[in-house]
Amino acid sequence: MPATSSSVGSGAAGAATFADSDSRKYRYFEPRGKRASHYEDMTVDVQPDPERYLTQGWIIQFPNGEGAYDKSATKAQSSNWHAFRAPDQEWERTHYQRQSKIESLIQGVIANARKFGVHKKFDKAWTKILQAHLGAWKHAEFGLGTSLMQAQRYGYTQMINNATLTNSSYKLRLSQDITLYLAEIGLDIDGWNDDLGKETWLTDPAWQGTREFVESIMGAEDYLEQYFAINMVFEPLVGELFRSGFMVQVAAANGDSVTPPVISAAEADYERNLANSIDLFHLLITDEKHAAHNKKLFAGWIKKYSALAKKAATGLQPIWSQPHSKPISFSDAQAQSVERYEKIKGELGL
Amino acid sequence: MADTLTLNKIKNQRGISVGEAAAKIADLGWNPSYVQEAMTYPTDYKIKKIPKDPMKQVLRSYFPMEEEKDNRVYGALDAALRGDMFRNVEPRWIEWMKLFLAIIPFPEISAARSMAMVARLTPGEELRTGFTMQMVDEFRHSTIQMNLKKWYMENYIDPAGFDITEEAFGKCYATTIGRQFGEGFLTGDAITAASIYLTIVAETAFTNTLFVAMPSEAARNGDYALPTVFLSVQSDESRHIGNGHSMLMSMLKEPDNYQLLERDMKYAFWQNHAIVDAAIGTFIEYGTTNRDKDKESYAEMWHRWIFEDYYRTYMLPLEKYGVKIHHDDVHEAWKRITEKMYVHTVAQFFAVGWPVNFWRIEAQTEKDFEWFEHKYPGWYAKFGEFWKWYEKLSHKGSKVVTFNEEVGYVYPHRCWSCLVPCLIREDMVVDEIDGQLHTFAHENDRWTAVEAFADEYQGRPTPAMGKFSGKREWETMYHGVDLADAIVDLNFVRSDGKTLIPQPHLRFDDKEMWTLDDVRGHTLMSPLTLLREMSPEDRKQHIADYQAGFEINPCN
């Protein structure tokens, strides 16, 4: 059947030449580079606002008079909220490809470990550590994931909100991965207590600093503060400290080759989310009008959250002495994480 | 061989059941004791009973499942290009996709955002997993639709209109209707918006027409891409409908909610009908070249999906809980779609307004008339002459139909509530909000704006309820402005600086294409502004005349 409604019998590009018959690029936004990336095409301006094309304004309001999105949702200020582009360039396809790849990798690792009984040879003390401390950690990741889920509602542009949304998705995936990993290896290990993690999270003094930190992020009302606290402070000073500085580095020495691949996807997740968030905060801190304001604001956040981080990290210290084999000391692990944190601050000029 | 062996062994491993997995994941949450979460999005509802998660899915199986769906979608798009789909695709259809796909990614991403609002308000953690997946799903829908649109832009004969899509979305007199829909998902009382309006009504009742009926019609017009994308989108909806149903069951546990529930079911049903049926009805009935009398009309599908499935099996059972159901509204919507020709008056309105669109609308012709008359008896008497006029005036150099008195069409008032104009003339009502006059398409629209979106409902304070705001009547923006200047301001001009993006035909030829000069010399007016300026007597007369309707003059 030819295209009966077409004057030239075809609906295909190039079938006729007329004004704009070759206009084959989105032309309503300024790409970051020379040409728009696919990510930009999928993302930019999908969430409109009165500065970008909403000529009628928001047509529904909250009782306080604010529209669907309002700049006052954060104390940070920007002369151009629309400038940000997420360096990880995620849209749905790349997101599912990456998440799905991680899930199948982890499931493969767990299935193989169980097939060969690798986890049954874990050191006894280490097995206890997995139940209690990795078990507690999954709650921290969950709290961060739900905070980011909350935060993705508020950003002034689609670029900010989608980067926050994917960050939330990564965190929630990790918290579920750890949950199911522990539950599954637990099936094969005598005396495994799968509830110990939550109990530890709620009551073990070692974890109360971390829980306070996570709850402070969950309770923050400023979405950028949440995004900042997680990626600029929590992740380097507590997240990487525990995941890499303890779990990954100590596991092998205690006969555990399974846990590292299960949680190390988190480090690659963080590299991406760190890149995204540094770009956003860098934009704000070098803003032509609001640099000073933002710098001061961020310095306040650094102060508030680094104090919580310090408390959290100090609280966790006793965990380093619990395994039989101790290939790394707490102070070495912490030194690494502080170095990383200083580097991040340095990049932001804070 | 090795693979099978491994797989078998893996399968033989004792695993944890789906139910156990879901329970463990639900147990990730806890009650904070150091810092409480702020209740940032207000609601007047009380949600105390912990809702159940009916789907019991975990991200571990969710991500691979969705990736697999994606692979099928993108594979099918590649195959469509290899099969030269666009050579046979009907421009009459694709042109409407410029409007549809300008609108839909925003409601989708709004749904993702609104998951934050319900997740925070919902007690317990079980349903949080469901909300999380819906959030990621909606991110999927929004960007997969942007991708489809880009793909049309790259491969369809006339990319103009696709190329300005998100800008057009913010500015156009038709997309404003879609913005009402999307903003409705995430503004105002959080439960009203994110649970009732979005999930319990839009997704549960209306996604079938959006995501199932549209694809069938697309395929009849040589478009195999839209079905691939939208059936894949629809396959995520059962999860969202499940989230909505769980929330509903939880709300029902609290008799204090019934009054609000009754209000919101009424508002959401009526407005979804007004908006979704206007848009999707038009795309399906007027965007098609297929006039097979054996296929179901939009009205017939509506009866099956909305009336039989949704009204009878979802809404009616709520009565046994003691929630008042507005049967009249459902019957009234049905009457509007059939007897009152709602969809047809919308298509007519879009056609009259073609110069301020950003897509092409071609005339319906003799080939179409018979089908319309067959499916909607009385159609020809009401709309036949109009479409003949439209065809006649589609030629460059004619006096534009929007301002052509010979035709006899009366430009409509805009409904302050659903933002579709007051097209069923006899049903138009007028009322005041804060001492200001407004026009409404129907008594239910008046009720929505005046009674539902207010500080109190039937004497009960509703401090969390949203308010209608902004320059809701699009025409206000261009009151007293020359049509050509308005089009320049809208940026609905091709890059030669003169040819219009919209055209009243599908003739892909510069000689036939209207330019700014062809539409200059007509002044746009806001019917509402004029109405407000009238003396009380004149106004009364004007409203009576408006409600009496208009007659299209014979076209020879």
Ligand SMILES: [Fe+2]
């Ligand atoms: Fe969706």
Ligand SMILES: [Fe+2]
């Ligand atoms: Fe949905």
